[in-house]
Amino acid sequence: RPRPVLRQPAVDILQGSARPPSAASAMASPALISDTDQWKALQAHVGAIHKTHLRDLMTDADRCKAMTAEFEGVYLDYSRQQATTETIDKLFKLAEAAKLKEKIDKMFKGEKINTTENRSVLHVALRAPRDAVINSDGVNVVPEVWAVKDKIKQFSETFRSGSWVGATGKPLTNVVSVGIGGSFLGPLFVHTALQTDPEAAEAAKGRQLRFLANVDPVDVARSIKDLDPATTLVVVVSKTFTTAETMLNARTIKEWIVSSLGPQAVSKHMIAVSTNLKLVKEFGIDPNNAFAFWDWVGGRYSVCSAVGVLPLSLQYGFPIVQKFLEGASSIDNHVHTSSFEKNIPVLLGLLSVWNVSFLGYPARAILPYCQALEKLAPHIQQLSMESNGKGVSIDGVRLPFEAGEIDFGEPGTNGQHSFYQLIHQGRVIPCDFIGVIKSQQPVYLKGGNC
Numbered sequence: 001r002p003r004p005v006l007r008q009p010a011v012d013i014l015q016g017s018a019r020p021p022s023a024a025s026a027m028a029s030p031a032l033i034s035d036t037d038q039w040k041a042l043q044a045h046v047g048a049i050h051k052t053h054l055r056d057l058m059t060d061a062d063r064c065k066a067m068t069a070e071f072e073g074v075y076l077d078y079s080r081q082q083a084t085t086e087t088i089d090k091l092f093k094l095a096e097a098a099k100l101k102e103k104i105d106k107m108f109k110g111e112k113i114n115t116t117e118n119r120s121v122l123h124v125a126l127r128a129p130r131d132a133v134i135n136s137d138g139v140n141v142v143p144e145v146w147a148v149k150d151k152i153k154q155f156s157e158t159f160r161s162g163s164w165v166g167a168t169g170k171p172l173t174n175v176v177s178v179g180i181g182g183s184f185l186g187p188l189f190v191h192t193a194l195q196t197d198p199e200a201a202e203a204a205k206g207r208q209l210r211f212l213a214n215v216d217p218v219d220v221a222r223s224i225k226d227l228d229p230a231t232t233l234v235v236v237v238s239k240t241f242t243t244a245e246t247m248l249n250a251r252t253i254k255e256w257i258v259s260s261l262g263p264q265a266v267s268k269h270m271i272a273v274s275t276n277l278k279l280v281k282e283f284g285i286d287p288n289n290a291f292a293f294w295d296w297v298g299g300r301y302s303v304c305s306a307v308g309v310l311p312l313s314l315q316y317g318f319p320i321v322q323k324f325l326e327g328a329s330s331i332d333n334h335v336h337t338s339s340f341e342k343n344i345p346v347l348l349g350l351l352s353v354w355n356v357s358f359l360g361y362p363a364r365a366i367l368p369y370c371q372a373l374e375k376l377a378p379h380i381q382q383l384s385m386e387s388n389g390k391g392v393s394i395d396g397v398r399l400p401f402e403a404g405e406i407d408f409g410e411p412g413t414n415g416q417h418s419f420y421q422l423i424h425q426g427r428v429i430p431c432d433f434i435g436v437i438k439s440q441q442p443v444y445l446k447g448g449n450c
Contacts, residue, residue, distance in 0.1 A: 032393055034401055038097040042090050046358050049082060057084065069342045071334050076344045081351055081430070082359060091350040092340050100346070108336050110136040110296075115394060122294075123301035124332045127325040136296055148292055148306055149318075155289075156313035159233070167265035172233045174208045176223050177311040178253060179237035180245045182382060183273075184213040186303025187311055189379040190324060193372045196440045200316045209315040212253070215245045220252050229260040234270045235311050239293065241272070241279035254284070273306045300382045304328055352384075355430045357401045365423060366409030368434040376434075377409030 033039055058064060058079065067079040067088070095101070106113050110120045120136040125145055128134055132142045158164045162171035177187060188211050194200040212223040224232075234257070236250045250270075257269050266284035274280050275294075277287040291306035302308065304325055312321045331345070340346050355361045366377040388404035410418060412433075423429050 032397060032399065033094070033098050034399070036094070036097045038090065038094040042087075042094060042354070042358055045087060045090055049084070049087065049359070052082075052084070054080060054082065057082075069344050069347060071338070071342070071344055072330055074344060076347065078347060078351060081354075083351070083354060087354065088347075088350075091354060094353070095340060095346070095350060101340075104336060108134065108332075110134055110141070114296075114298075117295075120296040121298065122296040123298060123304060124329075124336075126297065126304035127329040127332065129329065141294070141296070144292075144294075149309065152291060152306060152310050152313050153318040155291075156310075156318050159314055160317060164233075165268070166230055166233075167261045167268050168230045170230050172231050172269070173206055174210075174227050174232040175235060175311055175314045176210050176212055176227070176232060176253065177235045177237060178212045178246055178249045179273075179307065180213045180243065182299030182302045183237040183246070183307050184211055185375070185379050185382050186300070187211065187308040189375040190303060190308060190312055191315065192375040194312070194316055194320065194324075196372050198440065200320050203317045203320055204315050207315055209311060211311075212249050213245070215248050217252075220249060224253070224256060229257045229265075229269065232257075232269060233314070235273060235314075236270060236283075236285070237273040237307050239273075239275055239295075239299075241274045241276040241283065250283070271310075273310055300386050351430075352405055356405050357403060360402070361428055361430055362402065363406040363408065363429050365415070365419075365429050365431040366407060366434070367412050367415055367431055368409070368436075369412040370434065370436045370439070371411050372440055373434065374411045377407065380409075381407045 063085055064079040066085050067077070067081070067083075069076045069078075103113060107121050108124060110122055110125075112118050112120055114121050122134060122136055122141060125132075125134040125136075125141050128142050128145070130142065130146050133140050134142055155164075159172065164172060166172050177184075179187075191209055191211070195204075208227070210223045210227075212219055234250070234253050236246065238246045238250075241247065254266060254270065257265055261269070263284070267286045267289075270283075270285050271289040271291070272280045272283075272285050273291045273293065275292055277290055280290045281287050291310050293302065293305040293307060297305050297307075309318075309321050309325070312324075335343060335345050338344075338346075340350075352364070355364070366380055368374075368376050384407050385404060390399070390403060392398050409415065409432075423431065
């Protein structure tokens with residue numbers, strides 16, 4: 001089943017990001033979602049589902065037709081889930097009990113649903129239209145988002161045109177993006193997906209974009225292998241400019257540049273994505289070449305901020321990246337306005353709750369039958385497991401049920417010759433099969449095509 005990439009996981013909104021339990025919260029013992037009648041109704045329903053078989057469920061044409069949803073070319077068929085239409089109705093009632101719709105609305109309004117850090121959660125503002133109004137602390141943040149995007153657009157055009165030259169006067173054609181976690185996984189996923197898109201590939205001709213995250217020197221060696229410092233630009237991505245792993249790698253790459261081109265080259269060959277302009281300047285990077293993002297951007301959702309938009313625009317041009325942002329914005333609108341019955345991310349989130357917390361299946365396999373999506377599973381691992389990997393509620397109360405999935409995956413057909421045997425004959429693992437109707441790189445064979 002297709003899975004939108006950028007979303008606030010429904011299970012995360014149901015349970016919330018948790019903080020360690022405090023004495024005060026333990027004494028208060030607020031009610032959990034598992035204390036509700038709707039949760040108990042789903043628990044009682046499990047026995048009936050265990051008596052069914054998927055072969056029998058699939059003979060019900062009305063059920064199969066009802067268990068589909070579609071939005072702008074993304075088609076979801078969840079009829080092969082171990083569930084009935086009654087199960088789905090009960091999950092909708094659970095979402096109502098959790099006030100999921102109200103929580104989604106609060107997120108889009110900029111209310112501080114990240115209560116542990118007293119922050120808004122506004123990654124949706126990063127890809128909102130220029131005329132949108134999304135407030136945080138009473139201020140519309142969309143104009144400042146677009147100010148950064150306009151700065152990225154201008155800089156990337158200067159860079160790609162050859163007007164920006166390095167210390168030796170040569171144009172720069174190679175980019176190394178230094179970050180970790182969300183500053184790495186999201187941009188790498190999008191880069192991998194765009195590499196074989198014909199329009200993006202044409203725009204990237206003669207250029208290289210590489211990512212450096214691991215502090216293992218092997219990763220550094222791979223990132224700069226066969227690159228000339230004189231034609232390389234380094235993007236250091238760290239909100240605080242203090243992230244230990246990122247700054248270690250940044251100092252290593254800085255030494256690589258300085259040893260070849262001299263200390264004065266840093267300002268021409270290194271730029272930053274950060275909010276700490278003081279440390280950016282002390283590092284040797286011109287603060288004018290620093291691109292901002294905000295504390296209401298969670299790291300795992302930051303690919304739509306300068307964290308991803310800057311290096312991707314340097315490689316492919318801003319217009320290509322803007323198409324990606326518009327696609328993410330369309331899914332945001334779908335999440336916010338669609339009824340739960342046809343809301344693809346909400347349906348997927350509720351099914352995850354059903355599989356993990358009720359049926360007891362701890363893992364999920366993400367299986368895109370598209371090599372361009374080979375980095376989707378690692379990206380989703382962070383989006384989902386970093387969000388939902390909590391053992392306590394948002395109020396610090398220990399959960400009496402399992403929450404969060406163990407995500408893993410590989411592109412088909414590679415996975416079929418790797419771990420499908422365990423799925424077929426070992427244990428039950430729900431699988432997300434992702435198919436693509438038209439390949440980025442179609443191959444035509446006599447007697448057929450693919």
